[in-house]
Amino acid sequence: MSVTVIGGGAAGCLAAILLARGGESVTLLEKNARIGRKIYITGKGRCNLTADYPPQEFLGKVVRGEKFLRSAVYGFSPEDTKEFFNAAGVELITERGGRVFPATQKSTTVIDALSREMDLAGVNFVAGAEVLSATVDEGGFSVKTADGREYVSDRLVVATGGKSYPSTGSTGDGYRFAEGFGHTVVKPVPSLAQLITVEDVVALKGLSLKNVTLSAYAPDGKRLASEFGEMLFTDKGLSGPVALSVSARVNRASGVKLSLDLKPALSREKLDARVLRDFSERPNADIQNAMRALLPARLDAFVLKKAGVSPSKKVNSVTKDERGRIVDTLKGLSFTLHSVAPFEEAVVTSGGVTLAELTPACGSRLCDGLYFAGEVIDADALTGGYNMQIAFSTAAAVARDILKKEGR
Numbered sequence: 586m587s588v589t590v591i592g593g594g595a596a597g598c599l600a601a602i603l604l605a606r607g608g609e610s611v612t613l614l615e616k617n618a619r620i621g622r623k624i625y626i627t628g629k630g631r632c633n634l635t636a637d638y639p640p641q642e643f644l645g646k647v648v649r650g651e652k653f654l655r656s657a658v659y660g661f662s663p664e665d666t667k668e669f670f671n672a673a674g675v676e677l678i679t680e681r682g683g684r685v686f687p688a689t690q691k692s693t694t695v696i697d698a699l700s701r702e703m704d705l706a707g708v709n710f711v712a713g714a715e716v717l718s719a720t721v722d723e724g725g726f727s728v729k730t731a732d733g734r735e736y737v738s739d740r741l742v743v744a745t746g747g748k749s750y751p752s753t754g755s756t757g758d759g760y761r762f763a764e765g766f767g768h769t770v771v772k773p774v775p776s777l778a779q780l781i782t783v784e785d786v787v788a789l790k791g792l793s794l795k796n797v798t799l800s801a802y803a804p805d806g807k808r809l810a811s812e813f814g815e816m817l818f819t820d821k822g823l824s825g826p827v828a829l830s831v832s833a834r835v836n837r838a839s840g841v842k843l844s845l846d847l848k849p850a851l852s853r854e855k856l857d858a859r860v861l862r863d864f865s866e867r868p869n870a871d872i873q874n875a876m877r878a879l880l881p882a883r884l885d886a887f888v889l890k891k892a893g894v895s896p897s898k899k900v901n902s903v904t905k906d907e908r909g910r911i912v913d914t915l916k917g918l919s920f921t922l923h924s925v926a927p928f929e930e931a932v933v934t935s936g937g938v939t940l941a942e943l944t945p946a947c948g949s950r951l952c953d954g955l956y957f958a959g960e961v962i963d964a965d966a967l968t969g970g971y972n973m974q975i976a977f978s979t980a981a982a983v984a985r986d987i988l989k990k991e992g993r
């Protein structure tokens with residue numbers, strides 16, 4: 586039987602390899618000149634290819650599609666990804682947070698391994714093949730490319746990715762193909778991107794913070810997200826690991842308020858006592874100087890301004906009410922979310938082919954022989970190797986299902 590795979594990213598390449606190894610005649614169509622243009626930029630060029638956790642723990646970091654992905658992740662787990670790459674000659678290392686990288690610290694090692702395995706398995710790889718349309722009739726699936734060619738096959742795997750970083754080739758074409766087959770597409774929105782604030786934070790640009798908690802609230806006060814860790818101010822808002830994680834939980838909400846706890850280890854009472862102690866040690870200092878022990882430079886002035894206390898005020902003239910406002914601001918520096926940064930700078934796309942119309946093996950419930958794998962489906966996760974693993978797990982589920990249906 587013949588299979589056409591559209592898209593030479595993580596999902597399309599693995600699906601093609603496993604299908605060809607199983608005896609299928611596989612053609613992989615990729616619009617770029619090479620496979621894996623997005624893989625190249627993953628993990629800051631080092632490619633964090635999976636998250637070294639057992640499936641149950643892994644699924645805890647999935648933002649959308651946790652239930653749906655169970656079968657795929659158990660069927661091809663992070664352990665299986667490691668085994669696949671080890672067998673393909675790629676030595677791996679696991680860093681803090683279960684982040685798995687090639688030992689070379691180069692994403693090209695992963696791309697080269699996929700390319701080699703595609704050749705060895707006998708995948709017919711067609712570079713520069715931009716698919717314009719995909720249809721089905723009695724003769725099978727017909728895929729037409731921009732250079733006027735037509736590819737006909739018994740099965741079709743759409744692995745075109747999402748809309749993030751469109752410069753890599755992932756421009757959301759798969760959504761159009763899916764809709765053409767009658768599928769519903771959940772509105773794609775950027776995820777794992779910086780949080781652009783209404784407030785001007787340019788004065789804090791480049792300042793990074795450790796051990797802070799960033800929370801997000803809906804207009805009715807419901808907490809949407811709360812993340813502890815590292816954060817970075819940019820010229821437009823908040824970035825770094827905690828902001829990116831929060832973005833995944835607020836990208837469909839409006840009127841979101843953000844609250845940054847700069848001292849999460851201390852209760853309000855303990856922090857008040859600490860501020861009182863600092864102040865009593867330096868009664869004649871400017872308040873901004875007295876805050877230096879608590880906060881990095883630049884942030885002290887920002888906090889005092891938010892609290893409505895003049896930075897040049899002497900510590901011994903600060904009222905109890907003013908001290909209370911400073912403590913409140915330290916425990917909840919507030920911002921209004923303007924938006925999550927656009928697809929051009931979003932690590933992943935949230936949304937895509939609706940999961941209700943797919944089998945657990947990512948097969949279409951509407952069109953026999955049609956499959957979707959990777960970021961094109963409505964599933965996404967936090968940073969740390971989870972999104973590549975979703976691409977691998979769903980690709981393997983597709984390959985297993987097709988091979989099983991053919992009794993292989």
Ligand SMILES: Cc1cc2nc3c(=O)[nH]c(=O)nc-3n(C[C@H](O)[C@H](O)[C@H](O)COP(=O)(O)OP(=O)(O)OC[C@H]3O[C@@H](n4cnc5c(N)ncnc54)[C@H](O)[C@@H]3O)c2cc1C
Pocket residue numbers: 591592593594595596597614615616617620621622623624626627628629632633634635714715716717744745746747749750753754755756757758759931932933958959960961969970971972973974976
């Ligand atoms: C900057 C950045 C860093 C990241 N770092 C990590 C990380 O370290 N770890 C992690 O787990 N995840 C990371 N991700 C996310 C991860 O890369 C993706 O979720 C994953 O690669 C998606 O794989 P995919 O195969 O589904 O889609 P893609 O990798 O997007 O591949 C889709 C392919 O389809 C091709 N295509 C699209 N339309 C057509 C068409 N019409 N015709 C032919 N070909 C087409 C595209 O050119 C592309 O090659 C990162 C993402 C970005 C943007």
